[in-house]
Amino acid sequence: MAQAAIELIGINKSFGAVRANRDINLEIGRGTIHGIVGENGAGKSTLMSILYGFYQADSGEIRVGGQPASIKTPNDAIALGIGMVHQHFMLVDNFTVLENVILGAESDALLKKSIAKARSELERLEREYGLEVDPDAIIEELPVGLQQRVEILKALYRGAEILILDEPTGVLTPAEADHLFRILGQLKDQGKTVVLITHKLREIMAITDTVSVMRQGTMVATRETAKTTVEELAELMVGRRVLLRVEKGEAAAGGVKLAVKNLTVKDTRGVTMVDDISFDIRAGEIVGIAGVAGNGQSELLEAISGIRRAVSGSVMLDGKPIDLTGAADPGELRDRGLAHVPEDRHHVGLVLAFEENENSILGYHDDPRYLRGPFLNIDAIRNDARDRIAKYDIRPADCRLKTANFSGGNQQKIVLAREMEQDPGVLIVGQPTRGVDVGAIEFIHKRLIAMRDQGKAVLVVSVELDEIRSLSDRILVMFAGRIVGERGPEATEGELGLLMAGIEHQEAAL
């Protein structure tokens, strides 16, 4: 192997009783792309945060380029040539790309000089790595894929030789993800080292040179990517065989549970996002909505669940209309048996500052079960929370822990557990497995199919085609706010891909 860019030796890190990293040894070769996989809560982000100086290890040693390094803050890491791109970007939304790149790295007291210098440097970096972004574009006007490039540029501008990316593709469309991988390939060709954390094993197989697997805080294996398989990795992660595609029987669809007719929804800027859509979901079937992110799926979910007002159209739940134009109340819809797992768990589905048990009643907090007069019935709430933690294997099993301290996948399970356990008639789920590990994906898919088999109507929106194809009994493809096609689960990826890109739609329009 090439000389090591980074060596981690005997790293330990605990949070209270949770041992997030135990005796981790890891060597990352210079000029390679090194993948790290592992279950939710395995300690991947913690390990990288230690390397980037956000956390301090309890014990252990870090060597950068063979030299022992003391990394106490991100500034130390940057000085050593380590850069990190977080899943949620840390950009100033109303600054330009250029301003964001130089922020905190201004070289002169006069901004004007720094800016001129930075501009030429930025242009050089953009050319060199194929990272084209308009330096004068305002961040909030850029799609997420480009915002991510700005994050990468920021790291490179600070002289990063080693780039850490924590779940970079979670928010990207497939095309954006492909572009990102080309960029990472170029970085590698230029001799940079890349560390990539992801739950998508396909990505690992596609671009990494080596891959390390973590489980419950320990490093269980490191493999050359060429000599391993998705199945082996999944098994190493979870410690048992994983069904990468959950088996399901034929759907026994019953009567219509949810009927959407001529629904039109605009976003806050007044742009039509959902354009005259009609479809039905029957009891006992899973309908999947495929589409590239941003084609109106989010607005569709929000309108059906009562969060966003629709402009026109109707939605019937169990044959009775939902008030779409007035002040539709998500609480009332819940009472009528419509449960909703929102796409954005951090800002919508959870209050991160709450204890886990407080989040386990969000939206159901006026259920008499959880109340004693005007008071919360704390015992009932915590008992229920503990039951669900056990049933859904949420880790760590502590209902008093602050929700922000759970790993991403476990946060997702908190939301899913809450919504599924209400025994709803209709369940609508946005991005059911975003940021979730393979073991949990299997679990969540099994639960969704079990709900279907109990005769629930399930609507799933996902940007993961694999997920849509393995879950759905019927697939609707959304493009530019319209449903451009309906296919069965046997549809090929290529066929759906074309529909998602709006190809057939345009031809039909010609």
Added chain:
Amino acid sequence: MSTPYAKLPAWADYGLIPLINLFVAFVVAGFVVLLVGENPLRAAVILVEGAFGKGTGIAFTLFYATTFIFTGLSVAVAAHCGLFNIGTEGQAYIAGLGIAIVCLSFDSTLPWWLTFPLAIIAAAAVGALWALIPAYLQAKRGSHIVITTIMFNFIAASIMVYLLVGPLKPAASQAPQTRNFLAGAELPKLNWIIELFGAKIRSAPLNVTFLLALVMAFLVWLLIWRTKLGYEMRTYGHSPKAARYAGISETRIIIPAMMISGGLAGMMALNPVMGDQHNVAIDFVSGAGFVGIAVALMGRLHPVGIVLAAILFGMLYQGGAELAFEMPAISRDMIVIIQGLVILFAGALEHMFRPYIQALFASFSPRSVGMEAVKGKGA
């Protein structure tokens, strides 16, 4: 990863950091004292002794603290719902009107223990109503609560001036205040409690409202952490989007939160009006509402913290008065400067020393330190 700061153990977070902030505030204040040619150490001794040295001092300190507990709780309740109620000052001031009406009507017929509950209700109701209009405007029209509550402070002040130089003033009097209340509207003092501990008290205004304040602190804790309403307020305060998702309507939550906040502000008026002056005079609130903001911040929006912070500010008020008396070079205005410094360091610059303390902790015991928000966002 909203803050690049590591997380500290609770005792450091709630104990050490406020103490350091306070210490720095006193050091800077010490320089001010030096500047006017006095000895800062002696000044500090006078201040602390004035506040806690004698029974009378303690009673005065707790009397001021009572006022700040109410205004601090008022600010905190609104803040839990994500609202910045700057109108505590005006809500307390106008509540004086409710108290005046009750006291002037019943002080000759009812005993204090009947007047008091009526006055509590009147004070809370008037304060709550004064908060209702800005709350309504925020909930229905989106008018920013900070702006509207500031404006309502001015309106309250104008109304009170008009009433106190006009309709509420006894005809024969020159002073802009109501007539003095009779015994039926005078609250019993609590000085005997301090005397139980052997201290002597000449005369001090500490009265039963202090107990009311402690009860309200407990009720606020109950409200925020143990009731459905409190749960909904916190949800909305942390994330309006999550509240919308949970079916919590903006109107249904902003209005009660602000009314409770206004009610607490209103109750503050009981302390000086019925407990001390026995009349409603112009400008009797004199900035206590704004101090409430600092108290709430310093108390980390928690009732226990607020009671402690209120006692601290009570000490500054009482000890400051002593200081102005003992050291002629230090005027009343200098005391205000010192109080301002405490507010500055404990409130506005609350995070100034945090990174250093965290770095210090990190080097001593890396185990205790973790990034607050990494999990939330990094996923």
